[in-house]
Amino acid sequence: MSHDRETRGFQAEVSRLLHLMVHSLYSNREIFLRELISNASDACDKLRFQALDDDSLMEGEGEPWIRLSVDPDAGTLTIADNGIGMNREEVVENLGTIARSGTEKFLASLTGDRQKDAQLIGQFGVGFYSAFIVADRVEVFSRRAGEAADQGVHWESDGKGEFTVETVEREQRGTAVVLHLRDDAKEFADEHKVRAVVRQYSDHVAFPIRMAKSAEGADGEDQDKETEWETLNSATALWQRSRQDISDEEYQNFYRHLSHDFQDALTWSHNQVEGNLEYTSLLYVPARAPFDLYHREANRGLKLYVQRVFIMDEAEQFLPLYLRFIKGVIDAPNLPLNVSRELLQDHGPVRKIRAALTKRVLQMLKKLGNDDDKYATFWSQFGEVLKEGIGEDPDNREAIAALLRFPSTENAAPGAVSLDQYLERAGEGQDKIYYLLADNLEAARHSPHLEVFRKKGIEVLLLTGRVDEWMVNYLEEYQGKKLVNAARGQLDMDDREEADKAEQQDNPLIGRLTETLGERVAEVRPTGRLVESPACLVLGEDELGPQMRMMLEAAGQPVPESKPALEVNLSHPLLERLQGIQDDQDFAEMAESLLDQALLAEGQLPKDPAATARRLNRLLQEHAERT
Ligand SMILES: Nc1ncnc2c1ncn2[C@@H]1O[C@H](COP(=O)(O)OP(=O)(O)OP(=O)(O)O)[C@@H](O)[C@H]1O
Secondary structure (H helix, E strand, O other), X not given: OEEEEEEEEOOHHHHHHHHHHHHHOHHHOOHHHHHHHHHXXXXXXXXXXXXXXXXXXXXXXXXXXXXXXXXXXXOEEEEEEOOOOOOHHHHHHHOOOOOOOOHHHHHHOOOOOHHHHHHHHHHHOOHHHHHHHHEEEEEEEEEXXXXXXXXXXXXXXXXXXXXXXXXXXXXXXXXXXXXXXXXXXXXXXXXXXXXXXXXXXXXXXXXXXXXEOOOOOOOOOOOOOOOOEEEOOOOOOHHHOOHHHOOHHHHHHHHHHHHOOOOOOOEEEEEEEOOOOOEEXXXXXXXXXXXXXXXXXXXXXXXXXXXXXXXXXXXXXXXXHHHOOOEEEEEOOOOOOOOOHHHHHOOHHHHHHHHHHHHHHHHHHHHHOOOHHHHHHHHHHHHHHHHHHHHHOHHHHHHHHOOOOEOEOOOOOOOOEOHHHHHHHHOOOOOEEEEEEOOOHHHHHOOHHHHHHHHHOOOOEEEOOOOHHHHHHHOOEEOOEEEEEOOEOOOOOOHHHHHHHHHHOOOHHHHHHHHHHHHHOOOEEEOOOOOOOOEEEEEOOOOOOHHHHHHHHHOOOOOOOOOXXXXXXXXXXXHHHHHOOOOHHHHHHHHHHHHXXXXXXXXXXXXXXXXXXXXXXXXXXXHHHHX
16 A cells, blocks of 8 residues: 655756766675665664653564565565664655765766775765665665554665655564665675675674575565574674674774775774773774865764663764764763763763873874874875864873874975974984975975075974964974974074174175165065075064965955065175175166065065066076177
């Protein structure tokens, strides 16, 4: 008996995703079973949680279960659960749209190259739609827990752009997904195959996964009372088991279940803490950033359980924002079962757990640092996010600083040098950590500001990250050594050079340059920084650098004018020649060019680029005439 049958179109994004997925995930197709079992397990979790308030939702049945059955003759595989189920509206909403922001942009980033796209789609998480990798027709039968038997729903689609949905009679609460397998995927109608895949991927699922020993009705309903069910998994919450008894493979499978990631986690930390603040945590560092790491409303936080009962996804109160890439579960048995997000927000014990978990993650990352390859992966994916912690978490600043990595003048590979390595190389004699900010590595490496450091053999960290300038504002020192911007203020590196500079201050050339360049620079002064270049620009200690200016401008904030000093290398032949120029016009032209090239070397444009080009042409012409 059915009625209200209607046909609807998938949201455009779903159609595109389905098409791309079927093509790019073919070689990875077993994942569909993991995804559908994960959904079934989530549905059981939700039921158990909602039944805390309303026991009638259990409808007199005991523990939730997941059941698998195959029909080799019909070529079907059915994944059924007696979890929370869906009503008609939910079915349409959940199985016809993708409610994640940034989806459109994500789809646009897919390339058509199977292998690359498979990686990207893994990052997105395909969920239910992965059914179409192996099935050319999918039926879903569902009834929401607590609703009447005549409120069942039947959904059906061939994944080509439309689905139908109708209201049907359904005794059994929960959901059954029936896969009509493609000709080349019929192996999943074989009991042995399904059993092997489940054992491999889903042993950790906390609800029993049962396999019918004899055929069941296709919609998971008409179970013959005689059907014998064999339980395939151990059905205990993985985090409750003791660490010694869990293999790496089990940890990784649980991670994939939790995160919907295709790749293994880089590392994890599993801890059972007893005493006043009793809790169990299992935290993972993924190997790859999700596509929406920088979206404000992206998924983050841990899965919260209280006494093994699932309470909520994305409990973000247990970790600070800069650790939002961590995936995992926290089971805090002393929290009230009816705990709400609001309560978590302002709950003393939660704050304490958060402080402990933060330390735990930082320790785990420190340990990961012993493995160069893995740490390089971690750093390339999450380094920029971790840097936010330097500003946001003063209590752990030193520990976070120890995790930072930068290219440097010694080793320009991204993420090559830690502050500890820097200090080790610098030795006792050097009491400062020097860094240079620049838009990109090329500009940094060729900056004239590095000349004196090169001459003296001092290493300089090259900071080119998006948030580096913001970050170093908060990182004044590390291990008692001050961080110093190599391109700022007076360097104060060598007494002899300082003394020389003082002597040169009243050089008449300085006066003449100051007069000519006027308001455009804060001052002109002799420098001890340069060896090969004639001049460079130096900002005052407290002025905003280019990155901060860009950030503020992008945020629509007023940006104060900042004026650098022009430092000139009086021993450079060009400056020596300048001293001899009598004609004011010629001198002005040369002085302007000196300022222009200093700007260009910083990666900045002169105020009037056309005038710069004119001057340069004139100089080139003169040069050509002379040769
Ligand atoms: N067996 C099920 N029982 C009840 N609801 C389900 C079931 N399977 C799917 N759903 C609903 O459909 C929604 C979409 O499922 P889907 O697997 O596509 O995404 P998801 O699980 O939310 O996200 P992801 O898989 O990326 O983590 C789920 O959030 C859930 O509300």
